[in-house]
Amino acid sequence: MDDKDIELVLPPGPRTVLHWFDFICPFCYVAQPRNQLLAGYGLEVVHLPFQIHPDIPxxxxxxxxxxxxxxRSLEQEAAKAGLPLNWPPRLPNSRTALSASEWVRRHRPEVSDPFNRALFAVHFDLGEDLGDVNVVMRHATAVGVDTAALRAALADGDAQTALSEAESAGGWAGVQxxxxxxxxxxxxxxxxxxxxFELLARQAIEQAE
Structure with missing residues (x-):
């Protein structure tokens, strides 16, 4: 991925923080307050999907x-954050959900955060199947996404391409x-x-000023 491609995926700005996540990652789930902390310091947190287990069928x-x-530590973090944590019995393939997330970020950025929170809850709270496209669509509808457009983007591969670009940007940044x-x-x-994270936020603000 060259610099021009990166600019298409990643919005520029000295106060921008990039955050790569997967909906099935419990550390990402309990890290949500860390992102709120960064935003509270005036940083713009851009959430980028990155599939950590592409081998899951x-x-x-x-x-x-x-x-x-x-x-136990994860459960304590979740309790501290006020996040329900009901360990799901199965791990789904998260690629459809992550593709939908990146498509929504690009096309409906104003509802990207609530959509992501809903899909985290699908896996770690509600006991629903994150790998079921109908589950993803139901939560997309709840936040006001045009699900016909989203289904079309998933069907023709546009949403998956967007995810691949976000993952390539992660590779450029050294995400493992x-x-x-x-x-x-x-x-x-x-x-x-x-x-x-508070120290990192203060350093980022000082560097941006």
């Missing part, structure tokens, strides 16, 4: 047990896992503590 796979310190942020030229991977 269309019908999904069994998730297996969620035991151990990592899962989710969540990953690009803040003031620095790539930040993983769920860092809130005080570290």
């Amino acid at each position: 269309p019908g999904g796979i069994e998730a297996g047990p969620r035991n151990g310190a990592m899962y 896992a989710t969540p990953t942020w690009l803040i003031a030229g620095e790539t930040i991977s993983g769920l860092r503590p809130e005080p570290e």
Whole structure:
């Protein structure tokens, strides 16, 4: 991806933060308050989809047990953020949902955030199948998206191309896992503590001024 292509995917601006995520990533789910923190400092957070498990088949796979310190930590983070966390029994292929997310970001940016929140809730709260296009469309309708246009974009591959471009931009930025942020030229991977994000936000604002 060259600089011209990157500009088509990523809006420029000294206060812009890029955030790559996947709807089936629990760290991304509980990181939502981190993004709110960055926005609270006056930064524009651009949410870009990035499929972390493209190997999952269309019908999904069994998730297996969620035991151990990592899962307890995630549950504590979710409780702290006031986010329901009901571990789903299966992991879906998230490519359709991520493609829809990127299409909505480009064509209906004013409803992109609520649409993303809804699709996170589909997987981690509501017990619905994120891999089911009808589930995605129902939540798209709820936020006011023209689902006929979205279905057409999924059918002809335009939405999937948009996702691939967002992922290519992630590769350009060095994204290897989710969540990953690009803040003031620095790539930040993983769920860092809130005080570290506050420091990063202040540094980004100082650099932009």
